[in-house]
Amino acid sequence: NAGVTxxxxxxxxxxxxxxxxxxxxxxxxxxxxxxRQDPGMGLRLIYYSASEGTTDKGEVPNGxxxxxxxxxxxxxxxxxxxxxxxxxxxxxxxxxxxxxxLFFGEGSRLTVL
Amino acid sequence: DAKTTQPTSMDCAEGRAANLPCNHxxxxxxxxxxxxxxxxxxxxxxxxxxxxxxxxNEMASLxxxxxxxxxxxxxxxxxxxxxxxxxxxxxxxxxxxxxIFGQGTELSVKP
Numbered sequence: 555n556a557g558v559t560x561x562x563x564x565x566x567x568x569x570x571x572x573x574x575x576x577x578x579x580x581x582x583x584x585x586x587x588x589x590r591q592d593p594g595m596g597l598r599l600i601y602y603s604a605s606e607g608t609t610d611k612g613e614v615p616n617g618x619x620x621x622x623x624x625x626x627x628x629x630x631x632x633x634x635x636x637x638x639x640x641x642x643x644x645x646x647x648x649x650x651x652x653x654x655x656l657f658f659g660e661g662s663r664l665t666v667l
Numbered sequence: 668d669a670k671t672t673q674p675t676s677m678d679c680a681e682g683r684a685a686n687l688p689c690n691h692x693x694x695x696x697x698x699x700x701x702x703x704x705x706x707x708x709x710x711x712x713x714x715x716x717x718x719x720x721x722x723x724n725e726m727a728s729l730x731x732x733x734x735x736x737x738x739x740x741x742x743x744x745x746x747x748x749x750x751x752x753x754x755x756x757x758x759x760x761x762x763x764x765x766x767i768f769g770q771g772t773e774l775s776v777k778p
Binding site: 587591595599602612644646648655656657658659660 | 701703705708709710711712713716752754765766767768769770771
C-alpha cells in the first residue's frame with residue numbers, strides 16, 4: 555500500500571498564480587485533512603473532510619479551497635497565491651473505525667515569490 | 668476538541684528516560700489522548716494513544732492521570748534519533764472532526 559500520496563512534492567509559484575495540491579489515500583479512510591507548517595512552527599489545520607461529500611474549515615482556511623472528490627482524494631486549491639502561503643503542506647487521513655492512527659503524506663513544499 | 672498545553676522545549680541525556688508532559692484540562696469523557704512526533708520536516712509519526720489506562724508499546728509508554736486532565740509520554744531509553752518535536756492531541760475516537768496539533772515540545776537528546 556502506498557498510504558497517503560501527495561503531489562507535487564515541490565512547487566514554486568509567482569504571486570497571483572493558482573495551483574492545486576493533490577492528495578490520495580488507498581486505505582479506505584473516511585476522514586482527510588490538510589495542514590500547513592511554517593518554519594519553526596507547529597501544524598495548523600487548513601481544512602478537513604470528515605467523510606466523502608463533506609468539508610469544513612480548520613484554523614487557517616482563508617486563501618484556500620478544498621474538494622473531496624471521492625473517498626480517496628482530497629485536493630487543496632490556492633486560487634491566487636500569496637507569499638504568506640509559502641509553507642510545507644501535509645495531507646493526512648484517518649480511519650475512525652481503526653486504532654485512530656493518523657497517516658501523513660510526505661509533504662509538499664510550496665514557495666510563492 | 669480540547670486544547671492541549673505542552674512545554675516548548677526539553678533536553679534529555681542519551682540513554683535516560685525522557686518524560687514529556689501534556690495538560691488537557693478540558694478533555695471530555697469520550698476523548699482519547701494521542702501522541703505523535705515529527706522528525707525534521709517529515710510527516711508526523713504516530714506513537715501511542717490511550718483513554719484512561721496507562722498504555723505501553725514498543726516505542727513508548729503513556730501515563731494518564733486519574734482525572735485525565737494531564738498525561739506524560741515516556742521514552743524509556745532516549746537515543747539521538749528520538750530528537751524531534753512531540754505533539755500531544757486529544758480527540759474523540761469515532762468522530763471525524765477537527766484535529767488541532769498545537770506547537771508541540773521540541774525534545775533534544777544530547778550525548
